[in-house]
Amino acid sequence: MSLKQPVSQVRLTNVAVVRLKRRGKRFELACYKNKVISWREGNEDDLDEVLQTSSVFTNVSKGVLAKKKDLVDAFKTEDEGAIVLEILKKGELQVSGRERQYQAENLFNEIAVIVSEKCVDPSTKRPFSVGIIERAMRDTIHYAVLPNKTAKVQAQSVIKQLQEHMSISRAQMRLQISVPSSKGKAVREKLREHVQQWEQEEWDPDFQATVLVDPGCFRIIDETLREATRGQATFEVLSLAVVEDNDEQLL
Known part of the structure; x- marks a missing residue:
């Protein structure tokens, strides 16, 4: 005779667990691997692709569901959807040591790729290879990735740190600006x-x-054009990162 599993237990395997402690109790969500970070970064907005089940657990590995009373006491609401979102936003993603190392290595490489794409040697205007950036991150500034921050945000920090030790600068943006000729001289001066x-x-x-500008000036230029022409100006980005277009690259 087979044993029936209690209705308060749901067995789940191959999951990523997001855990949040509130009022002395532990609450967990069962998620698909690699989807939690994508959701937090805004790259995934379909919760069905993130959650294996919308239920809240006290222990995912044992399949023990959280009691409604405990949820209400901890989160001050009966809206389980809102509770799930709060756990998903604020909870700690539980991963194994091997998975954590794999994610850290991927994030490290992703940061290096972004820096390589956005930066150049100011004397040659040529990009640095990803390998050069990775070695500088590892050996020069000894950068340790932050698992809860996006690669884009961390790349900005890495660029600032690298600038203290090597000749590196943000690649300039190429913009095309168009304004009525009667306002041209005034706009050019501003x-x-x-x-x-x-x-x-x-x-x-x-x-x-057609102009080259530092990426940090993009917003200032936009605001200046709007104010100086009262919305009559137009401009478009022709290139996000202008680099020397040849086969020779820093090795």
Whole structure:
């Protein structure tokens, strides 16, 4: 005769557990591996792709479901959907040592790729290889990845730290600007301190310019154009990172 599993238990395997402690009790969610981080970074918005089940557990590995009274006492709401979201946002992702190392290595590489794509040697305008960036992160600044922060955010920190030890700068953006010719001179003067290079200019029928700017000036240029032309200006990004386009790269 087979034994029946208690209805308060749900056996789940091959899961990623998100755990949150509240008012002395432990609450857990059973999620799909690699989906929690994607959801937290905004790359995944379908909860069905993140959660193996919408139930809240006190112990996922044993399949023990949380009691409704404990949930209400801990989260001050009967809305289990809201409770799930709070655990998913604030809970700690439980992974094995091997999985943690694998994720850290992938994140380390992802950060290096972003830095390589966004930065150049200022003297040559050529990009650094991913290998060069990884060695600098590892041997020069001894960077340790932060599992709860995105690669993009950490890349910004890495760039600042690398700039203290090596010649590296953000690759410039190439923008195309168009404003009525009557406002061209005034706009050019206002943008002068923010533009690194004026590559091309035309004055008829409108003032059009192709310029290189530091990425950090993008918002300032946008606001300046809006204020100076009262919304009559247009501009578009032609290139997010301008680098020397040849086969030679720093090794």
